Amino acid sequence: MILxxxxxxxxxxxxxxxxxxxxxxxxxxxxxxxxxxxxHGKRIDGAMDAEAIRVFCQEHDIRLIVDAAHPFASQLHENxxxxxxxxxxxxxxxxxxxxxxxxxxxWIDDYxxxxxxxxxxxxxxxxxxxxxxxxxxxxGIKVIYRILNRESSIQLAHLQGATxxxxxxxxxxxxxxxxxxKESGESGGFNEKVKEAxxxxxxxxxLKRPQLSIINYQFSIVNGPFGLRRAVEKLxxxxxxxxxxxxxxxxxxxxxxxxxxxxLKNEMPDxxxxxxxxxxxxxxxxxxxxxxxxxxxxxxxxxxxxxxxEVRASVKHANVFEIRGGxxxxxxxxxxxxxxxxxxxxxxxxxxxxENNIQTILSPLTSQLPPLIxxxxxxxxxxxxxxxxxxxxxxxxGISIIGVSGIVMPFSEEAFIESIRKxxxxxxxxxxxxxxxxxxxxxxxxxxxxxxKLPRQAFVEYGNYIGETLKIAHELGFKEVTLGVMLGKxxxxxxxxxxxxxxxxxxxxxxxxQMLTEVGCDIDISEMTLARELWEKLPSNKLNTFASTVxxxxxxxxxPLLPNGSLTILLIDDDGHIYE
Numbered sequence: 001m002i003l004x005x006x007x008x009x010x011x012x013x014x015x016x017x018x019x020x021x022x023x024x025x026x027x028x029x030x031x032x033x034x035x036x037x038x039x040h041g042k043r044i045d046g047a048m049d050a051e052a053i054r055v056f057c058q059e060h061d062i063r064l065i066v067d068a069a070h071p072f073a074s075q076l077h078e079n080x081x082x083x084x085x086x087x088x089x090x091x092x093x094x095x096x097x098x099x100x101x102x103x104x105x106x107w108i109d110d111y112x113x114x115x116x117x118x119x120x121x122x123x124x125x126x127x128x129x130x131x132x133x134x135x136x137x138x139x140g141i142k143v144i145y146r147i148l149n150r151e152s153s154i155q156l157a158h159l160q161g162a163t164x165x166x167x168x169x170x171x172x173x174x175x176x177x178x179x180x181x182k183e184s185g186e187s188g189g190f191n192e193k194v195k196e197a198x199x200x201x202x203x204x205x206x207l208k209r210p211q212l213s214i215i216n217y218q219f220s221i222v223n224g225p226f227g228l229r230r231a232v233e234k235l236x237x238x239x240x241x242x243x244x245x246x247x248x249x250x251x252x253x254x255x256x257x258x259x260x261x262x263x264l265k266n267e268m269p270d271x272x273x274x275x276x277x278x279x280x281x282x283x284x285x286x287x288x289x290x291x292x293x294x295x296x297x298x299x300x301x302x303x304x305x306x307x308x309x310e311v312r313a314s315v316k317h318a319n320v321f322e323i324r325g326g327x328x329x330x331x332x333x334x335x336x337x338x339x340x341x342x343x344x345x346x347x348x349x350x351x352x353x354x355e356n357n358i359q360t361i362l363s364p365l366t367s368q369l370p371p372l373i374x375x376x377x378x379x380x381x382x383x384x385x386x387x388x389x390x391x392x393x394x395x396x397x398g399i400s401i402i403g404v405s406g407i408v409m410p411f412s413e414e415a416f417i418e419s420i421r422k423x424x425x426x427x428x429x430x431x432x433x434x435x436x437x438x439x440x441x442x443x444x445x446x447x448x449x450x451x452x453k454l455p456r457q458a459f460v461e462y463g464n465y466i467g468e469t470l471k472i473a474h475e476l477g478f479k480e481v482t483l484g485v486m487l488g489k490x491x492x493x494x495x496x497x498x499x500x501x502x503x504x505x506x507x508x509x510x511x512x513x514q515m516l517t518e519v520g521c522d523i524d525i526s527e528m529t530l531a532r533e534l535w536e537k538l539p540s541n542k543l544n545t546f547a548s549t550v551x552x553x554x555x556x557x558x559x560p561l562l563p564n565g566s567l568t569i570l571l572i573d574d575d576g577h578i579y580e
C-alpha cells in the first residue's frame with residue numbers, strides 16, 4: 001500500500017500517476033480543501049505528526065510513502081523522515097522544478113532578513129506567514145497580504161492580526177514598492193509572480209526554499225510524473241502490473257552526457273541525470289567502454305525489439321557542435337522526416353534532448369553549445385532494423401533513434417500511433433495522392449494487386465488504430481484513402497469500435513445478427529467463435545450483399561473522420577477475395 005502526502009500540484013500529479021495502476025492507495029492533505037478526483041485512491045484529511053503517521057502506516061500496511069507536500073512544509077518532511085527510518089519504509093520525495101536563481105532579485109533565508117528600507121510590501125507568501133511579518137508593521141512599513149479568497153483563509157488571516165483593508169485576494173494584486181514571495185517553483189506560479197512584479201517595476205524579495213534534511217535519509221528524489229512512476233516501479237514493483245521503459249532517444253542522450261562528462265571533466269558516474277522534454281529530470285544508468293559510454297535500452301513491458309541493446313556515444317573535440325550517426329544507426333533515404341535524405345536517422349526530439357542536456361549540464365551559464373562531435377551508434381542496429389518499420393520507411397543501415405516523451409509506457413498506444421504517423425508522413429512525401437491503410441501484412445498483400453502502381457511507401461499498417469490513422473490522413477491532407485480490412489476487425493468497426501484491439505472491443509454477435517437480418521439471412525451464429533466463420537456459414541448468394549452491409553456500417557463511422565477526402569473500404573476474406 002502507498003501513502004501520499006499532497007495538497008499540492010505535485011500531489012495532484014502523483015494521484016494521476018498512481019491511478020494508472022488501478023490499485024488502492026491513500027492520499028493525505030492537511031486541510032481537506034483541495035479539489036481532487038480519486039477513483040482508486042482513498043482520501044484522508046487532517047494534520048498528522050510523526051506518531052500519527054507511524055500508527056497509520058502500521059494499521060494500513062504502508063510499504064511506500066510519496067512525499068508530495070509543499071516544499072516549505074519542513075516539519076511534515078521531518079516527520080515523514082522519522083517514520084521512514086523507524087519503520088524501514090522507503091520514501092519518494094516528489095520535488096518541484098525550480099528555475100535558476102536570478103541574481104538581480106534579493107534572496108533571503110528567513111523572514112528576519114527582509115529589508116526594512118521600503119515603505120510598502122506586497123506579501124504573496126501565504127496566509128500562514130502573516131504572523132511572521134507583523135514586526136514590519138511596527139517599523140511603519142505598510143504590508144498587504146495576498147491570500148486565497150476562501151473563508152478559512154480569511155479567518156486565519158484575522159486571527160493573526162490582519163485587517164480587511166490589508167487583504168488582497170489572489171489573483172488580484174496591489175500597488176507596492178516591493179513584493180515578497182516564496183521560492184515556490186514552477187508549479188507554484190513563481191515565474192508568473194516574478195513576471196508580474198517586473199512588469200510593475202517592483203523590488204523582488206524571495207524567501208529561499210528550506211534545505212530539506214531528507215538527503216540524510218537517502219530519499220528517492222523525483223521532479224516529474226515519469227520519474228515518480230519509475231521510482232514506484234523500482235521500490236514497489238508489484239504495484240504496477242506493467243513497467244515503463246526508456247526510448248532510444250533517452251538512452252542516446254544518457255550515453256552522450258556520460259561520454260561528455262568523461263571527456264571534459266574526467267568523471268565516470270554510474271548514473272547521469274537526463275532532462276526530459278517535459279522539463280523533469282530522471283537518473284539513467286550508464287556504463288563505459290574503450291572510447292565510448294553506453295546505456296542499455298530498457299523497454300519495460302512494452303514489446304520492443306530494441307530491448308536490451310547497447311546504445312553508445314563517443315565524443316571528441318571539434319570546431320562546431322554536431323550529432324552524427326555511427327554503426328547501426330540508419331540513414332534517411334526518403335523525404336518526409338525531420339531531416340533530409342542522407343541524414344542519420346536521429347529524430348528531432350532526441351537531437352534536442354542531447355543538445356539541451358549537454359548545454360544544461362555542462363554549460364549552464366552560456367547559450368553556446370560546446371564544440372563537440374557526438375556520434376551515436378548501436379552495434380546490433382542493422383540486424384534489429386530488419387524487424388522494424390524501418391525498411392518500409394526508407395531508413396537503411398540500422399535503427400532510428402526516436403522518442404517524443406523520452407519514456408516508453410508499457411504497450412504504449414502513443415508509441416504505436418507515432419509510428420503510424422511517421423509512416424503516413426513518408427507516404428505523403430512519396431508524392432502519392434492515395435494512401436492504402438491495412439491491418440497487417442496479409443491484408444496488404446491482397447490489396448497491393450489493386451494498386452500495383454503506387455510506391456510501397458503508400459501502404460501503411462494501422463494495426464488496430466483505424467480511427468487514429470484516418471484522423472492522421474485528414475491532418476496530412478490525403479484526398480484519397482483506401483481502407484483494407486478483414487472480417488474480424490470489420491465487424492467491430494461496423495459496430496462503431498474505431499480501435500479494434502481485443503482490450504477495447506469484442507465481437508458483438510447481436511450486432512452481427514442485426515446485419516444478417518438486414519440482408520434477409522437467417523443463420524445460427526450462437527456457437528460461432530471467430531467472425532471469419534461467417535464466410536463459410538453465409539449462402540453464396542448473400543456474400544456480396546452482406547459484405548456491402550458491413551462496409552456501409554463501417555463507412556458510417558469512418559467517413560466523418562475524413563471530411564475532405566474520399567474513402568474506399570475494401571473487405572477482404574481469408575482467400576484474398578476483395579469486396580467493395
